[in-house]
Amino acid sequence: MDTHTNRNDWDEEEAMIARAKTDLLFFEPIYNKYYEVIFRYIHRKTDDEDLAADLTSKVFMNAMHSLDKFEFRGVPFGAWLYRIATNETNRHFRDNKRRLLSLEDQKVSLVMTCSELDEVDMEQKQRVLAELISELEDEEIRILELKFFETKNFKEIAFILDKKESAVKMKMYRSLDKLKRRYEKMNKGNND
Known part of the structure; x- marks a missing residue:
């Protein structure tokens, strides 16, 4: 639903x-x-x-x-x-002591949804974003996945993850901000 x-x-x-x-x-x-x-x-x-x-x-x-x-x-x-x-x-x-999310398979979808990042060629964006996402905590990835892949609202995400709605919102916005800052830092380093 x-x-x-x-x-x-x-x-x-x-x-x-x-x-x-x-x-x-x-x-x-x-x-x-x-x-x-x-x-x-x-x-x-x-x-x-x-x-x-x-x-x-x-x-x-x-x-x-x-x-x-x-x-x-x-x-x-x-x-x-x-x-x-x-x-x-x-x-x-x-x-089975494996990481929760297969980042390689998710990077294209995440790249498509992260419209806040500067426009660069798609292949480079995919590579950079996959690298940046791999640095996120599992919970941060789960929240982004539920929000952008499963299109769940914050109330549903909070229920699914057994968290407070305000905590989910804050964590998602902080995760997106973290991705953006890391991207800008990485991009600045490549332009120097």
Whole structure:
């Protein structure tokens, strides 16, 4: 569900969740509605189709088993699934001692969204931005990913990452500012 959902969509989703809580056979429409977006989210993080399918299955199994605990708190049900997906993916990377985000696969998308950077040729911009992003903390990368790749609003990002909305906003703007300052410093060094 996108961030511009109207009240009727929320009511319909609430009814779907209520039915699924009483009988898990009604979970199928929820699964069908969210499977693809959750799979893509995980696949982007793992760059492995089989692993993404496995983790996505775990996400929906966890959601089914915990469905009775879900409560609407001003964010769509999809945000709850993203939170579970984030936790499953983090757990996988932690258990396998790998970095959370494949920067090589993400750099083109991030370059396209970082319009604050000066106009330079795309290949150079990609190379420089990938280098700069690799210096960010994992949490900074997760926030940028949810904001720009998943187009989540700050309230949803805060819910997914279990943070305060104000903290998410501040961290995102600081991360973008950090990227911009590092870029300018790097660019100045190349022009000297």
